[in-house]
Amino acid sequence: MTTEEFESMLDKCCDILTNEARQKGFKSSKHFEDRVREVLDGLTVEDSSIKIDYDSPAQAFPDIAMGEYGVEVKYTTSDTWRSIANSVLETQRVESVKYIYVVFGKMGGIPEVRWGEYEASVVHVRTSHVPRFEVEIASSAENSRESLFKQMGIRYEDFRQLDMTEKMKYIRAYARKIHPDGRLWWIEERDTDEHTLPIQARLYTNLSTEEKTRLRAEAALVCPKIVKSGRDRNKYDDVVLYLLTYHGVLCHQARDLFSAGSVANPANDDNGGIYIERALKLIEDDMRKAAMEMDDAIFVEYWGESVIPEQRIERWLEKADEFARGWKPSKSLFLD
Structure with missing residues (x-):
């Protein structure tokens, strides 16, 4: 032929x-x-x-x-x-x-x-x-x-x-x-075959509110470890790497993406609760959108498996439940 x-x-x-x-x-x-x-x-x-x-x-x-x-x-x-x-x-x-x-x-x-x-x-x-x-x-x-x-x-x-x-x-x-x-x-050259190449670098703090929300939703979806205990020093590592390598965005304080009062409690209502839980509730719709649109190769890389868009939120909840301590994400998130 x-x-x-x-x-x-x-x-x-x-x-x-x-x-x-x-x-x-x-x-x-x-x-x-x-x-x-x-x-x-x-x-x-x-x-x-x-x-x-x-x-x-x-x-x-x-x-x-x-x-x-x-x-x-x-x-x-x-x-x-x-x-x-x-x-x-x-x-x-x-x-x-x-x-x-x-x-x-x-x-x-x-x-x-x-x-x-x-x-x-x-x-x-x-x-x-x-x-x-x-x-x-x-x-x-x-x-x-x-x-x-x-x-x-x-x-x-x-x-x-x-x-x-x-x-x-x-x-x-x-x-x-x-x-x-x-x-x-x-x-630049290193003594390893693994490289990080986000061709353009931007600071997270300089992004628009809309882009910050979109990237937070993507990072939360790809990196369910963020629900780990606040004492876990490495739970935001994947978030930093994802933002840098897939979007060329440098975030100095990754924990502020989900635990700062401005994202977890924008109403400043002093109702307490788990800040990461409150922060995720506010971006549920954005996470659903990300789940339907993100490339499958990203989930294969970060989750180690291919998951069809319609099942990604369900699979995220299963993973998050394994990481969380003191609360269960599947009991409070994505209930509607």
């Missing part, structure tokens, strides 16, 4: 999946990925040269191997064509795959499914524990962003074969190029 034939098949696949998305939708990333695999299998049933691997490892890259072709599947419930993608390390790369494409299912707004060449779709790199790419499917040729690899001046195929030390040289140069006036101390 030629690349032109494969891309024509992706056109048909996306048309079929777009129709299904608008009729009944896909409720989870796994549901969508399974359906992408089934549709592609049906479209290649008469081509004996292509066999789809139905037993690929959970973290394999790309998600679907089809001989020398591969498809990385992305899914979001938001109205956006941008998503966190695979690790720069590519430790689970399927080596038999030579040509990689992205099939992206956007369930927010008007549901639609599109495809793009992987190399052209990678537009940015960010990191938490290790660097991760971001992909974006352009709405049109005029609106397409220049790929990350073009910005870095290296072909994806050449970049992927470098060791991590060499890859980081390109990533540092890219960071300085797009943010020449920023303080980039967090991406």
Whole structure:
């Protein structure tokens, strides 16, 4: 099968999946990925040269191997064509795959499914524990962003074969190029292969009230350890790392996000109670919104598991109940 034939098949696949998305939708990333695999299998049933691997490892890259072709599947419930993608390390790369494409299912707004060449779709790199790419499917040729690899001046195929030390040289140069006036101390060379790369750094105290609330909700959801006892010195570590590595936001006093009177008791009513409980009650709706919109890769990283959007609050409560002492979050939060 030629690349032109494969891309024509992706056109048909996306048309079929777009129709299904608008009729009944896909409720989870796994549901969508399974359906992408089934549709592609049906479209290649008469081509004996292509066999789809139905037993690929959970973290394999790309998600679907089809001989020398591969498809990385992305899914979001938001109205956006941008998503966190695979690790720069590519430790689970399927080596038999030579040509990689992205099939992206956007369930927010008007549901639609599109495809793009992987190399052209990678537009940015960010990191938490290790660097991760971001992909974006352009709405049109005029609106397409220049790929990350073009910005870095290296072909994806050449970049992927470098060791991590060499890859980081390109990533540092890219960071300085797009943010020449920023303080980039967090991406200087270190004696480790793990890096933190929030390309732009901002102070939490300088954010708008709306953005502060949104980030507090995301951090609370991703880091249920915040309900631990106030004597636990490390309970806010993940919050600080999440804000810094995913949003480039530096928060000097993380405990103030949830225990300060201004966030836990804005009415100053002197009713007492557990401040973290009161603070979380005030952002329940924001946490629900975050649960429906945040990328699944973040939960895999911080929770160690994939959880569909509709079940994330329930799973958060289970985790929070395990961490809390002296109160039970599931008995007082998200009751309506």
